[in-house]
Amino acid sequence: MALATRTGRRPSTTRTLWDSTVGKKSVMAVSGLIMLGYLVVHMLGNLKIFFGADEFNGYAHWLRTLGSPFLHHEWALWIVRVVLLAAVAGHAVSAYQLSRRDIKARPVKYAHKRRRASYATRTMRWGGIILALFIVWHLLDLTTLTVNERAWAGHPYQNVLATFSTWYGNTIYIVAMAAVGLHVRHGFWSAAQTLGAGNARRDRTLKFLANALALVLFAGFVSVPVAVMTGVVS
Amino acid sequence: MSTDYAHYATGEPIADTKAPEGPIAERWDRRRFEAKLVNPANRRKHTIIVVGTGLAGGAAGATLAEQGYHVVQFCFSDSPRRAHSIAAQGGINAAKNYRNDGDSVHRLFYDTVKGGDFRARESNVHRLAQISVEIIDQCVAQGVPFAREYGGLLDTRSFGGVQVSRTFYARGQTGQQLLLGAYQALSRQIAAGNVEMHARTEMLDLITVDGVARGIVARDLVTGKISTHYADAVVLASGGYGNVFYLSTNAMNSNATAVWRAHRRGAYFANPCFTQIHPTCIPRTGEHQSKLTLMSESLRNDGRIWVPKAQGDTRPAAEIPEDERDYYLERIYPSFGNLVPRDIASRAAKNVCDEGRGVGPGGQGVYLDFADAIRRMGRDKVAEKYGNLFEMYERITAENPYEVPMRIYPAVHYTMGGLWVDYDLQTTVPGLFAIGEANFSDHGANRLGASALMQGLGDGYFVLPSTINDYLARHPHRTAVDDGHPEAAAAVREVRACLAKLLAVDGDRTPDSFHREIGELMWEYCGMSRTEEGLRKALARIPEIREEFWRRIKVPGRGEEFNQSLEKANRIVDYLELAELMCLDALHRAESCGGHFREESQTPDGEAARRDEEFGYAAAWEYRGTGAAPVLHKEDLVFEYVHPTQRSYA
Amino acid sequence: MRLNLRVWRQQNPDTPGAMVTYEVDGISRDMSFLEMLDTLNEDLILRGEDPVAFDHDCREGICGACSLVINGDAHGPERTTTCQLHMRSFADGDTIDVEPWRAAAFPVVKDLVVDRGAFDRIIQAGGYITAPTGSAPEAHATAVPKADADSAFEHAECIGCGACVAACPNGSAMLFTSAKVNHLNVLPQGSPERETRVLDMVAAMDDEGFGGCTLTGECATACPKGIPMPSIAAMNREWLRAVRKHGGS
Structure with missing residues (x-):
């Protein structure tokens, strides 16, 4: 009898995930959440700057000895770096491929233009690119110290002060943090939907959480350059 | 001309030879048992054409394909999901008696025969009432989201003044949900390769060979290409003809072309004047x-x-x-x-x-x-x-x-009339079947609320897939027909000629203006109440409109392209003939019954007066040419179980 | 009313199209938008020009055939289908832009008519319950909790018009696909095919060249039947669940 049957072997879980728009989007969601978690910790660590150079530099040193004696010097840090690198790569490659696909799926624009969706939603792509560029600068500035004015290894407090003593350092940083806020605002809610955590009842809570995270991250990060500019931290 | 047309001849009576004798409740079982079957292994060798994808067509296409037949199916919409069954609001009747309120198959049968004002065939109606129960089971299994009670069981309501709650519903969108169920079943068969679906393709003629239906001529509405398709049987599920009135609750593209062209090829048209308002x-x-x-x-x-x-x-x-x-x-x-x-x-x-x-x-x-x-x-x-x-x-x-x-x-x-079919839903053309609103069989002179969905699905899921086996089993090895066959070539030629003529007139009136004119005429004289005088006027006027149509119609563009004006005009060609038959049928039926009210036939207090002695038959009309008087064949209706009574609502 | 219409005209898929301006006069506020276009077409036919092709059928908002982007909005300014949009939503002298659905997966056939066959193919991939005719158990054999039945109905209301795709900046069909997945997956009858259904339908959706979802919410705003946005999250959940259970099997 000619009944429809579906007997074909399915590809592996990884293949299914990576070949599907829904799967790629969930890669973005998971990697985004990893980065978001890192950002929250990073922001909290930054706030130590308000307790003076010794505490801040001590914290930075502690990060390198984290997990000792079980972990060798800086191993914990490298583990975090590798995870983050993977997250950034997964996030960026998925974003790039999905964006290419999305643009191809809508080749002709409407003649009658109209503003669509929220600002945060519409700026996800550009915001992402800005953030990627910022990360490069940020690493060159405060990790490798290549472009830092002070470049005093092992003394992040002094290096941070040096960065935020320049107009361009402040500008780049504050613009990037605004991008972080917007990106997180849509990204967090979006990740929840992608991972299937969203439903009608939970929607308000998720939107509130997304806004709160965005605001707290922005305020926490930006408080440092503002404090340097206003002389609260010197 | 009009007087000629009205001078119809009465031919041999016609009879339904397929319904078995015996107690009415056993007839359907007996028919299924007596019917010959086609060996499952041989079914794939049989091709069946199904025209239309509404409740009847969608259900039939899916079911025939499940049985193993090769189905070739057509719809004029861009997707089979858009057929106008989708717009039915109220619900679907079934004699489940879930409410324990005294309903039964026999009561549904009784109500339907009475509701049809004793102009329907008892055997068919009883079968419909029996099948109604299975339809609900089938639809629930397909995932149709019927309304449910808090206990999780199906809810029902009473509909159209009936005293039992036998109407199953899905809010005000029952037709939509049932149609999507059939569409999904059909989609499964399309994916499996058992149904070859042609969307945006309209049937324009029936191909008969030696009087047997063997295929259709169709037009691809996107490219304008005329194509032929051949099969062992052809099923018309193309809906009703209410759009002859121009303004109706039908969809804009619902049309009578498939049934009318089949009528021109020999299928009798029964009770065309029975329309529901x-x-x-x-x-x-x-x-x-x-x-x-x-x-x-x-x-x-x-x-x-x-x-x-x-x-x-x-x-x-x-x-x-x-x-x-x-x-x-x-x-x-x-x-x-x-x-x-x-x-x-x-x-x-x-x-x-x-x-x-x-x-x-x-x-x-x-x-x-x-x-x-x-x-x-x-x-x-x-x-x-x-x-x-x-x-x-x-x-x-x-x-x-x-x-x-x-x-x-x-x-x-709604139009209760349609192609005449026997108990097997076969028309007078062997191999040509008509199901759903396209046939005339089950509603008599008036249709009860929530019964159209029941009949469409009943025909499509259960009746036709059983009865068509018998026809195919008895006519197993037909010689192949191709475009070279003279009758096929003639059908294609006629289709092309008609389209070419429409494009060539280049007159000064739009298709819609003619459609509106014929529609208004029909509404005026063949609408809610009809008189001999009015119908004669209409019969005199229709040939004039037809003549003017062929002189003044303007269809822009070409035939070999997407041309919606051409589609419309081509459908009006058929309305201009069908309207004439409807008026003649209304004129000849000098009684009032169901949806047909003749002012000359009323009781002293102004109610419809049925005249069973003279008109207790279904009128099946045989086509004899455009404007030529058709021949009337009467099918006597015998009522063994429900005895005719006159309605009274005063 | 007198109106300026700017309508997308395109002879066939292979020739380029353009917005063409028409003036229509004597439009009644009670006309539906499609009746206004009928009026324009009657004029065009009598002037010997090609009338504007557009899809339409039931004209009561249920068949899903009509499909116009009016002033940038799928189905125009009201939350309904184009056929149920009336001219009273516009003002005398307005200029109205009328365009076809725009998406790579919905190629233009002619003027305002597009090919939405991709939707049919998504349904064919798994948007059904395998229940051959005659095999059904008694309808009351399985009770369905009312909440599930109502949820199934809410999603089953989709009319397949394609407004979601037309409104989405990525031309994504997630709302359409999720409506069918959620309709069938929530029902006990649909549960045996729950995983294969969502995997196959999402794969078919991707194969048809629809874009991915960036959760802009444009689809749910444009949907004339109010298929809700959380429908997409619910399908994502079903999909991830299915990948866990069926990946590599």
């Missing part, structure tokens, strides 16, 4: 009106229908005092009031409007007033019951029915 539709607003929208009949449960007592009273409803209003249904039918059957409510509305007491633009409307209901039940309660209907009304008319009374007017809704 629904009383609660939104009135037209002007010349531009393209279609009419129906609102559920349930509104009459709480709304009161009235018009001003005085002619030409143009005051707003609120300014007309109570004693200057005429609640005419309550006055004429004190015991049933606003709940009289559809045809009576419709005719009464027409009468008061003809007296010059209609309301709204053009005086073609009556009030359906909820002021009393709002006072009695409260606005919230009314909103809970009718909220979505009120919303729909307000969207279309921009009037708030909570503040001002609704205006309603009857509109053509």
